[in-house]
Amino acid sequence: MQTFFNRASFWRSDVKSELTAIAEAPADLKTASETAPTRARKGKRRSTVTPSAGGTVRFFLSKAESNGIPVLDREFSSEPEAILESLKTGKTYFVITEWKGAADLSKKMPLIRKEVVTSRRQTAD
Secondary structure (H helix, E strand, C coil): CHHHHHHHHHHHHHHHHHHHHHHHCCCCCCCHHHHCCCCCCCCCCCCCCCCCCCCCEEEEEECCCCCCCCCEEEEECCHHHHHHHHHHHCCCEEEEECEEEEEECCCCCCEEEEEECCCCCCCCC
16 A cells, blocks of 8 residues: 555656746747648639539529529620629529439449530520
């Protein structure tokens, strides 16, 4: 029993000396803003012009009375034009990319992926 108390008192004095050394250490003169780590941006910034695969992006204004079903109205050649028209008319706009499903059956387990359709845009003008 005596051995336990000797170890406990030794441990207490050892911890006290460590705490004293930490408390007496000279303070760094940097402010909190200088010592705070800089935060890196974690989210990806979405591209407003082309999708990541390099396919065609199309911009459409919505029809006024669509009742929750997406109905496309006028097409615009760029997103800034669609945004301005949306602001003027109070309608929403759609950004559309075209994809098709593809399957790679060369391995034991089939791999299903998507491929962007890069066909030329057909205008209805």
